[in-house]
Amino acid sequence: MTANAHSLVAARALDAVDQADAALVDAHLEQCEFCADELVRLSAATEHLAAIAAEQPPPGLRADILAVIGMTPQFRPRVPTDRAAPPTGRPDQTGQHDGSARLGQAGLGRARPTPGLPGRGRQGGPGGRRRRPGARHALVGVAAAAVLAAGAALGTVTINQRAELADTRAQVTDAQALAASALTVADSAPVAGGGQLTMANAGNLAVVSARDLPPLDAGKVYQLWLLGPAGARSAGLTAGNSRSADWVVGNVGDAEKVALTVEPAGGSAQPTTDPVGAVALKAHQSAGRKQG
Amino acid sequence: MEADQIQAAALRALPGTGDGVCGPTPETLLARTGRGDTDAFGALYDQLAARVYGLVRRVVRDPAQAEEVTQEVFVGVWQEAPRFDPARGSVTGWVSTMAHRRAVDRVRSVEAQRARDVRVAARSTARPHDQVAEQVETRLEHERIRGCLGDLTATQRESITLAYYSGYTYREVAELLELPVGTVKTRMRDGLSRLSDCMGGRS
Structure with missing residues (x-):
């Protein structure tokens, strides 16, 4: 199962996974620092794909x-006690639908009210x-x-x-x-x-x-x-x-x-x-x- | 917030800052947005709207739905702004990811309504480049990205673009390309890696 999740990191970066596979990969990322780094690196590549699709929206x-x-x-704002932050600073899975999981916008947010x-x-x-x-x-x-x-x-x-x-x-x-x-x-x-x-x-x-x-x-x-x-x-x-x-x-x-x-x-x-x-x-x- | 507004006004008054290169960065604007600054949010919209709308429209195709999803994305940016942690990645990357996920969610939920004939759908996904509006200042960068995409093998490129621009899962891509699932996963990984290397790891 681990090897399977490991092989899906690129597909995850492309959002080319169904929800079950996404859950599998995200759980794996918690354990595998290498994979989490890999996801960040491959996700940066997808940003280039986003860039060339740019088109002005209706005014x-x-x-x-x-x-x-x-x-x-x-x-x-999330404060440190709000929820348990992943100790390694790895992304958590709270934002599965809004992309915050990938970039780990959770847990360690600024404590300013x-x-x-x-x-x-x-x-x-x-x-x-x-x-x-x-x-x-x-x-x-x-x-x-x-x-x-x-x-x-x-x-x-x-x-x-x-x-x-x-x-x-x-x-x-x-x-x-x-x-x-x-x-x-x-x-x-x-x-x-x-x-x-x-x-x-x-x-x-x-x-x-x-x-x-x-x-x-x-x-x-x-x-x-x-x-x-x-x-x-x-x-x-x-x-x-x-x-x-x-x-x-x-x-x-x-x-x-x-x-x-x-x-x-x-x-x-x-x-x-x-x-x-x-x-x-x-x-x-x-x-x-x-x-x- | 007042000081921020003064600073923003001063920056706007500087010559040459209207092109988004020397003006406030998305990071600065999002931080202000997180403190409830609607002007900063508007400026952030101006910087990112073409990227969000273009990407969403590329995936969902229907302009009306693209508008709806774009609105969802920016309302999400507004709501989540106080929780954004700059240590975890760029604002542009965060917003792009949110836009892509929501677009993919939309296209999958819509397409689940009917039996999908992926082969027919695939033929309609190719979109001429001339439909993609480009800012003059970003054109060279875009040509570079296209150049890097062109350097990929055909299978790498197709695996990536079918997934990213059409919202297909890797299993669907494998079906479309008549390749084993494992091959597609590998091509996606190798292709993204090469794209990243070709662009010098820049984002």
Whole structure:
């Protein structure tokens, strides 16, 4: 298994791995200093590939993004006691979806507190004063902020029922609370064989959290699906022995429920087994529109 | 923050700093962004937007989706800025990685909706270079990178570009190129190594 993970470092640098392989490599990087250095070196090469793809974005995007960040709180800086930093200074695995794992933006962050977290008061700032963004972009931004906030909270708090999600929401502050109000708690359902599946959704976005999943046989993974009139769409994988997982699903569309199935390693294009758990998505009524 | 703003204004006032070479570095701008400075964030956007949008669009292809993903990336940069540790790598590298991962996530979740015919998809991934907008000042650098890419073997280059620009996993690349999975993994490694050496380890 180690040799296998070792051979995947370049593929990891190219993001050419599925979630199960990514987890395998990332676990290996914790143990193998050589591989971690190799990943940094090969990742630097991918930056050249990024550079030559450069293309000017549409001009309106800047104002839209500035307006959204005017309404989006920043995460608090990590202080050394926040979470256990990897002792060797190797990247940890917390940022699997945002690239922070590769560059190890974790644990050892600056200990300086952030003065004046931007909240509603910032809306009059440079971002807010520019021409208003299209309503679509603003709402997407608010919903995205809500989901990111909830996703961050779900990552650190065990959530398997509504009450706990409510607690999590109570922890977010100020503008975050505003954004979190856009989340509709859908429901929670048991997973066959043990564990719990919980979901909150807002607009086109959903946060799904699985806890206490029973370990699967080797070669099997859990796969999350969006089920709708058009059938099933994959929404993510987690390793068969991962016990817990959180997914932020960004393209809910007309899906009616999320379901978890057991699939062969690497996942399937369509579910091949009956769901071990499913939760219905709650219809949303533009809950995010309430910010004044 | 006030001092930073004065400093930023002074830097802007200097001649020749508008080209992004002598102006504030992404590191400086991200540090200010981490303290809630929206002007610094705007300047950081100006420096990195073409790189992020271009890369995302190259992967997801659809301009509307590329815009959405670009927005996600920059909102993520804003949120994560207070946690960024400059000792762990460059800001440009961090943002590029975030952009690429999110673009790949998007294209995989979209493509999972239908049975993928990777062979058909592969034919549509080749994109003429003239569609890629280039700043004049970066053109020579880009030509150098392309030169280095051209020095790779065809299999190395295809393995890398199919993975990086089309979001394919190494298994899918192996299927496309009709090569054993182990060969593809090796070609990816050798190709990236050669690219790195050819560019002198610069990033």
